Amino acid sequence: MMDKETRELLAKLYTSQLEELAKEKDIDCGEEPDRIDYLSILGKSDLINREDVERLIEEMEAEEKTDKKDEEKDEGYLPEIEKILKDFKKQGPLFDKANELLEKMQSNFTEGNLEGTISEGIEGSDIVEDMTNRFEKVRKAYIIYAFRQLISDVKEAGIDTGEAEELVLKGAEHFHKGEDEDLGDVLKEIADKAGDLQNEQSKKMKELISAIDEFIDQTKDLDVDIDEARELLNKAEDAYDANKFKKVSYFATLAKKAAEDARKDRIQGISDSMLFVRTILDDAKDIGADVKEAEKLYSQAKTAFEEENYGESKTLIKEAEQLALQLQDAQIQKALQLKQRRAPEKVVEVKTEAASKRRRAAPAYSGPPIQTYPRPPTPPPRMPGRPRKRKTRCPNCGQSFPVIGGKGPIKIECPFCGMRGMMP
Numbered sequence: 001m002m003d004k005e006t007r008e009l010l011a012k013l014y015t016s017q018l019e020e021l022a023k024e025k026d027i028d029c030g031e032e033p034d035r036i037d038y039l040s041i042l043g044k045s046d047l048i049n050r051e052d053v054e055r056l057i058e059e060m061e062a063e064e065k066t067d068k069k070d071e072e073k074d075e076g077y078l079p080e081i082e083k084i085l086k087d088f089k090k091q092g093p094l095f096d097k098a099n100e101l102l103e104k105m106q107s108n109f110t111e112g113n114l115e116g117t118i119s120e121g122i123e124g125s126d127i128v129e130d131m132t133n134r135f136e137k138v139r140k141a142y143i144i145y146a147f148r149q150l151i152s153d154v155k156e157a158g159i160d161t162g163e164a165e166e167l168v169l170k171g172a173e174h175f176h177k178g179e180d181e182d183l184g185d186v187l188k189e190i191a192d193k194a195g196d197l198q199n200e201q202s203k204k205m206k207e208l209i210s211a212i213d214e215f216i217d218q219t220k221d222l223d224v225d226i227d228e229a230r231e232l233l234n235k236a237e238d239a240y241d242a243n244k245f246k247k248v249s250y251f252a253t254l255a256k257k258a259a260e261d262a263r264k265d266r267i268q269g270i271s272d273s274m275l276f277v278r279t280i281l282d283d284a285k286d287i288g289a290d291v292k293e294a295e296k297l298y299s300q301a302k303t304a305f306e307e308e309n310y311g312e313s314k315t316l317i318k319e320a321e322q323l324a325l326q327l328q329d330a331q332i333q334k335a336l337q338l339k340q341r342r343a344p345e346k347v348v349e350v351k352t353e354a355a356s357k358r359r360r361a362a363p364a365y366s367g368p369p370i371q372t373y374p375r376p377p378t379p380p381p382r383m384p385g386r387p388r389k390r391k392t393r394c395p396n397c398g399q400s401f402p403v404i405g406g407k408g409p410i411k412i413e414c415p416f417c418g419m420r421g422m423m424p
Contacts, residue, residue, distance in 0.1 A: 004126075006050045007043045009057060011130040017056050018042060025052075036097040039130065101128070140183060144171045147190045153246055154197050157204040164193050198243075205240055205248045209233065212256045219259045221311045222266040229258035267310055273317050274301065280324040286418045289331040294323040335397035335417045392423055 013021070018038035022029050025047040029037050042048055101124040108116035148168050151161045167190050174183035216229050232255035239247035277298055284291050301316035393400045394414040403412055403423055413420045 003050075006048075006053055007039075007126050009050070009053045010043060010048075011039060011126065011133075013053070013056055013060065017060060021048065021052065021056060034097070039126070043126070140175060140187065143187055143190060144168060144175060147171075147194055150194055150197060154201045154204075156249060157201050157208075157245075159197065159200050159204065161197070164197060167193055201245050202240075202243070205245050205252075208249070208252050209236055209240060212236075212252050212259070215256060216259045219263045219266075222263060222314060224262040224266045226259060226262060229255045229262065232258060266314075270305065270310060270314050270317065273314075273321065274298070274305065277301075277317055277321045277324055280321065280328060284324055284328040284331060287328070287331045287335070288416055289327040291324060291327055294320050294327060297323065332417075335399070338398050338416070340398075390423075394419060395421075 010018075015035045015038065018035065019033075021027075022033075022038060022042060025045065027042060027045055027047060029041045033041075101120060105117050105120045105124075108114070108120060147164070151164050151168065155161055167186060171183060171186040171190060174180075174186055212233060216226050216233065219229070220226050232251050236248050236251035236255060239245070239251060277294075281291050281294055281298060284294075297316050297320035301313045301320060304310075304313035304316060390403050391400055392403050392412065394417060396419040397414060397417040399414065399416040401415055403410070409422045411420065412423045
């Protein structure tokens with residue numbers, strides 16, 4: 001059976017090394033053995049001697065030194081702590097085994113099996129001692145590693161962590177060298193610093209939530225749907241109340257993005273409205289509408305848009321659009337009315353022509369002599385090359401307007417309704 005010193009050396013090995021040792025010596029440790037099983041079975045085996053255990057310890061230390069050469073430049077002894085924690089995760093049944101041992105001792109003592117109680121107690125002393133030592137080591141490792149993770153989290157919030165990072169490296173070094181007293185002092189400093197970082201992170205997250213809440217309210221003024229952004233921000237606030245600051249940052253970022261997307265869509269809509277109103281104003285101006293007031297509103301809306309005052313720009317461009325449409329409609333109605341007024345004139349001319357025929361058929365005039373006037377002289381011939389001035393009537397709105405041009409077909413445009421055509 002293995003002596004006590006060799007069993008103590010065996011307890012220093014990682015679980016993976018114990019497994020390799022069992023395979024090397026062809027020792028059956030049962031199905032799915034844990035660390036306690038390996039220590040218990042290998043510690044009773046005559047196939048393992050002190051030299052085998054010391055060789056594995058030397059290999060473990062050499063491997064650790066090799067792995068640390070590059071890592072210690074930046075992180076000191078932190079990789080060693082990571083390895084301890086990863087290995088400890090495989091030892092879940094450790095405390096169950098210790099419980100089982102205590103239950104056996106209690107059962108033997110109750111049944112009067114005092115020799116069995118003593119035997120179980122002596123056999124389990126190494127296991128309990130190893131469990132206690134490893135628990136204490138892992139406890140300290142978790143404090144250092146958790147503080148390192150806290151530093152990583154608060155860095156994202158823009159908090160200065162230089163002093164905290166120095167504490168982590170100092171604690172990892174004392175941990176590695178087994179300087180328990182110095183490590184205890186550093187762990188106390190870490191606890192105080194962790195509280196300060198937590199408070200500062202809480203303040204930053206509160207400011208982040210407030211800033212995004214204000215941004216969402218500003219977006220709401222543009223008359224956009226902010227339900228999604230508001231729902232995400234509520235989740236960020238719930239995470240803040242639960243001190244889950246990583247989730248606060250995650251949901252707050254999503255809320256801001258949702259509000260930004262909605263705002264971007266609304267801004268694009270305002271820009272499209274301005275182009276539409278510009279087209280309406282140009283069309284209304286072409287048919288003779290007075291668009292001065294609408295142009296003024298459009299100019300104000302454009303200025304507000306360029307100054308990123310999108311709420312005011314949206315209101316002004318809406319007013320300009322309504323006014324421009326009203327002016328355009330009024331001008332079209334005016335053109336239609338002019339066209340309708342022209343139709344009765346033709347009837348009057350027909351009636352007048354018919355009346356003239358009737359007058360010509362009437363008896364000869366027998367009253368006083370009618371004074372006659374000389375015929376106006378014939379106008380002088382037009383100078384060659386001088387454009388002729390004529391009048392025409394628009395077939396669309398019925399308005400007549402002068403046309404200046406030479407012989408042959410010429411392009412004309414009605415100044416009242418904007419209709420274009422050719423005049424022979």
